[in-house]
Amino acid sequence: MESEDDFNSARSTDDEMMDDVESGYSDDDFDDLEIGEEEGFDAHDKITATQKQSYEVEFKVWTPKDIDEAQLRLINEVKDVLGQSPEATAILLRYSRWNREKLIEQYMDNQAAVLEGAGLGESNSTEARVQTLTGFTCDICCDDTSPMTTFAIKCGHRFCIDCYKTYVNAKVTDEAEAARIKCPADQCNRIVDNKSMELLVPDNLTDRYHELLVRTYVDDLENLKWCPAPNCEFAIQCKVKAKELKKVVPTVHCDCGHDFCFGCAYNDHLPAPCDLVKKWVKKCEDDSETANWISANTKECPKCASTIEKNGGCNHMTCRKCKHEFCWMCMGVWSEHGTSWYNCNRFEEKSGTEARDAQAKSRQSLERYLHYYNRYANHEQSAKLDKDIYVKTEKKMTQLQNHAQLSWIEVQFLDSASKALQRCRQTLKWTYAFAFYLERNNLTEIFEDNQKDLEMAVENLSELFEKPTDQLEKMKVEMMDKTAYCNKRRIILLNDTADNLRKSRHAFWSNDLGA
């Protein structure tokens, strides 16, 4: 099984990866490592599979088992240094957000303070956890039945065991807490340790509890992130730091099939950097565009400044609010128009010039935005249609297999074509957001040429793709060629932009007027 092989080969490099997690990376090994996963399953991408492209980043997919093992290994290493039990070490590591160096240093500096802070302080009694007592009143349920089974962690705040269980249960289910649940007593910061938790958490919740514990490990480490796809249990390790995001677009590919940006967890948005994506998405969602529309389609009454949309009729405007009469064309006072009603020839008059200038500018900026937005939205829409196409492809593949007596492997070219289309449209979509913010310089033309080439390649393939099933077989070679060409154009475009980003050769508008 292919995934089995992947797993094994990934395991062999685990030790290296662990070191990386703990001590950070050196830039030297960045380029040495190669990436095969991105294109690995795609037969037509063989050319690209062997070497790492400059737009690709180094990353590794962690299975839940990997995460578990990495935690255990770290705990085992640290427990010997600190001379603590594995449970206590786990608490200490979670307390220090899995930063081994920081923990050891602080522990050596001031052991008592670290233990106290992590909720492991030795200051209080260490009586047995479960005790059956007579004459005891539980402060939570106020019950005083004798004898009563009670429970306390090291701080000695004792409650009846049912209340303790209910409390822990509520924390795990309602608040998704696991590693940092505090003693129920008021103002007590002692954390309920792992062993006590195992005793208190009901059987039907142990899985959830362990899942939450594992989560802290990924949540706390900067170079690990959960794959955002629904129900995906994998985490991705990538060393691209937040401060590098202006120069790199770290797109990673999870084993579940989801492509996303490691920097912002948004869907694959190559080639646009994260901050542009954020700005663009906000701009498109924002009602700032409503304001833009208003300024392009309406004028303000020159006297009372009420916003007026002219939706028909003549140029003689009477403001409903202040009854001011003016000319829609020149914005000048109507009475000055003399008898030249309904035909304003006063264009050179100064009274209207300024208002018109403001209008023109706003209209220009809106049109520029719409130019990019329409193309962006078009590819987004087409990408959505790709989902339908994919379903159709599968149907076509089955049809071809029956119809033309082709084997499963011989119809895979349709699957490759469909995947290439989806991926390229995703990229094209973001090139328009990218271009919207791109400041014009010598490189812009190259970028636009690349964009045009990719767009043409995609549209050609797309056209071919929609042909009826009986013609598809004859076009197999042509389709494979065009698929390969699309993928190649995409890689060229992405490599080019990635190189320029890395070397800061692209300049972007700081405002979004593009003027």
Added chain:
Amino acid sequence: MASSFAVKRLQRELIKLQAQTPPGITLISANDFSEWHLDIRVLDDTNPLYTNQTYRLRFTFSATYPIEPPEVVFLTRAPNGADPPVLNDYPVPMHPHVYSNGIICLDLLDKQAWSPVHNVESVCISLQSMLTGNRKNERPPNDADFVRSNMRRPRDISFLFHDEKV
């Protein structure tokens, strides 16, 4: 509303409150185990802000009480009162953490700081002392906006406990 767990606990609290309440605290109604009303007064006569005033508190208990905190607000009008309801049947005490619609911003009533060992009586005492210690005759800084726009219940609001001193 409340679970048997909560009911058991509330029964015991009620027996205790009916027998005796601390000075300045009066149990008004506890007809069921989901909503209780209590009155509190500030006993310190040297604090001019709250002299001779009685404030009515409404406690609402969920099924998870006392694991989760009760919802506690100052009532502004009597339930099932006059129709149309008269605004401010009851005064809401002036305090930088109490909004004029009666919503209280107190970390004790938030999930994070709440402890199941707290109870109705201890919450009343905490609120009493919160008022007693305050000399500022003011509302929270964003009171007007908050009161106008807030449609949520106190438990769903994440307060920022920015000022621990008051």
